[in-house]
Amino acid sequence: MATLRQNALLKAQERPSVSVTAPSLKISDYFGVNVFGTKQMKESLAPSVYKKVTEAIEKGSKIDPSTAEEISSAVKTWALAKGVTHYTHWFQPLTGSTAEKHDAFFDAHAGIEKFKGSALVQQEPDASSFPNGGIRSTFEARGYTAWDPSSPIFIFGNTLCIPTIFVAYTGEALDYKTPLLKSIEAINEASVAICQLFDRNVKKITPSLGVEQEYFVIDKALFATRPDLVMAGRSVFGHNPARGQQLDDHYFGTIPTRVKDFMMDFEIEALKLGIPVSTRHNEVAPGQFEVAPLFEEINKAVDHNQLLMDVMDKVAEKHSLKVLFHEKPFAGVNGSGKHNNWSLITDTGINLFQPSNSARENLQFLTFLVATVKAVYDYADLLRASIASAGNDFRLGANEAPPAIISVFLGSTLTSILDELEKNGNIKIEKGDNMYMKLGISKIPEIILDNTDRNRTSPFAFTGNKFEFRAVGSQANSAGPMTVLNVIVAETLKQLAKDIEKETSSGKEKKIAIVNVLRKYIKDSKKVRFEGDGYSEEWEKEAAKRGLSNLKSTPFALDTYLDKKSIEVFAKHNVLSGVELHARHEIMLENYIKKVQIESRVMGDLALNHIIPTAILYQNKLIENANGLQGLGLDNTAAIETIKDVSRHLESLKSNVNQMIEARKRLNKESDIVKQAKGYSLEVKDAFFDKIRYAVDKLELLVDDESWPLVKYREMLFIK
Known part of the structure; x- marks a missing residue:
């Protein structure tokens, strides 16, 4: 691991800068070029269709199927001209990140690119693995994405992205956007x-x-x-x-x-x-x-x-x-x-x-x-x-x-x-x-x-x-x-x-x-x-x-x-x-429990598989040096004190990691999610994270820098 650290440091220090050239000296020349915005709509839609779109954006009025067909046709033409091959409904589920499922414009059976108005307005992605908080069972996994005209369609890479809301088939919101729009x-x-x-x-x-x-x-x-x-x-x-x-x-x-x-x-x-x-x-x-x-x-x-x-x-x-x-x-x-x-x-x-x-x-x-x-x-x-x-x-x-x-x-x-x-x-x-x-x-x-x-x-x-x-x-x-x-x-x-x-x-x-x-x-x-x-x-x-x-x-x-x-x-x-x-x-x-659980497991893994073995090896080296100094009749007090310090922090580290693991096992049996979450907060994070960190950070100061397995703060924060 220490070798991995040294190799990473060499790579980081030798990285060349990647030159960047803007498409034009004037930002106004390329601002919004990958957005199907007001300008693009005015240029590609009939005045009556454009009026309906703006009413949908400004007043929240619904877009009828025939209007959706005209919009989708214009959007497809614009996107294909820019080398786009796929489209997606881009939504914000309760995972905290965005989500997308890409579908090809090309229809192999018909041999042409297709993009219907119905595909623009609504899709039915499998919602089984998205957080739902018990709103529906796994066998009732349907969810719907529906176009939000108030947020512009855009191109990301070679994909046309359509901002949408995301709801369960029973109508409950499964995303961040739906309640925001209502608010x-x-x-x-x-x-x-x-x-x-x-x-x-x-x-x-x-x-x-x-x-x-x-x-x-x-x-x-x-x-x-x-x-x-x-x-x-x-x-x-x-x-x-x-x-x-x-x-x-x-x-x-x-x-x-x-x-x-x-x-x-x-x-x-x-x-x-x-x-x-x-x-x-x-x-x-x-x-x-x-x-x-x-x-x-x-x-x-x-x-x-x-x-x-x-x-x-x-x-x-x-x-x-x-x-x-x-x-x-x-x-x-x-x-x-x-x-x-x-x-x-x-x-x-x-x-x-x-x-x-x-x-x-x-x-x-x-x-x-x-x-x-x-x-x-x-x-x-x-x-x-x-x-x-x-x-x-x-x-x-x-x-x-x-x-x-x-x-x-x-x-x-x-x-x-x-x-x-x-x-x-x-x-x-x-x-x-x-x-x-x-x-x-x-x-x-x-x-x-x-x-x-x-x-x-x-x-x-x-x-x-x-x-x-x-x-x-x-x-x-x-x-x-x-x-x-x-x-x-x-x-x-x-x-x-x-x-x-x-x-x-x-x-x-x-x-x-x-x-x-x-x-x-x-x-x-x-x-x-x-x-x-x-x-x-x-x-x-x-x-x-x-x-x-x-x-x-x-x-x-x-x-x-x-x-x-x-x-x-x-x-x-x-x-x-x-x-x-x-x-x-x-x-x-659930998200809180999983994140604290992951951090707890990472701490345990790093402590038991990386920090403790490294510290023991260094401790053994110190013991050999102390014995050698004693054999030569030289003062080995400093070495003995360092050995004691390492031993003290190792003992604390192992004890607290083991206790944290036991606390985690107990809490994983708890069926009440509120009690489980509060238990993870009090009995895992608050009880052990600082104690374990303190021991490891003290060992970082004691163990030989060449042997330490983890990239240090001074390296991560200052090497660019």
């Missing part, structure tokens, strides 16, 4: 009702999303020598190098040549697919980077982020690199998140979280801001559950990642404005007085300058004209947390509308009614607002006093999905039924 409708309906209190011209609200994707990059050969990275996505062992991220010199530093070429390459491919990648830079940890796109409609943004990760993986192979999307692939340095920047946009072009110079628009801004804060307060545990995963548990609360306590950061200016509004809500407004000036609302435009410095320890922060949900993990499908956010804000806006109507029906002027309700909501949700250090012990204590949850482990956080309150809010907005929520809860628990 978009829910928040649109609730938001429009509030917007029309201010502007009757608003007919539609679209949630907008920008996803900042963090990731690590290491050499492919170094990755291959680490069974833990290959099997679990993270390094279960590895002592921190002398130099990690403490100098902060990697952040926004010069990008290594190989990585920069890789970035340029995957950006080109992403741009061809219409993914508006805009920003690239080094992140805080060595070997860590970030890519960020421009904002898009939320459904498209989620699809693009899932597609982008796939593109990055495939392009990395070409550069002999490996992308790590795990939330904590390396202990002791920055973890990776997927910061979700969320806002609401009207069909009149207004960002509802963008302050302006208009008093009316600023009251509207405050209304949506306060409603969002209230939603986060009322459903904080549900938001926490939406970002829960085995990987994210390692990240939350460490190295710039927010803690598991859900809180909202608004910044000093907005905080003072909300405090002012709460305190002065009883101001009597005389005829002709400027109510907005008296309430301090006219100051809101200044927040753009005051809030650019974000609180990086806050899981949910207002950042000028949007909310940034920083707690989402880097591997996650953003549709999960964004569905929850859309639903809880929609629910709060619905209640807000009722409360305002109650005020106006008692005779209060509309603006006064709005202010009165906002004042109450500000007071009710004040406990969730926090401007300080989320890592401090004081905040944990203060949060507990405020009644805020601190659910550090996934199985405990996921309980919230089955709360009566959660089931009711999803059902009320027709996003997920009780059956679907129970199924997802079971799927997420």
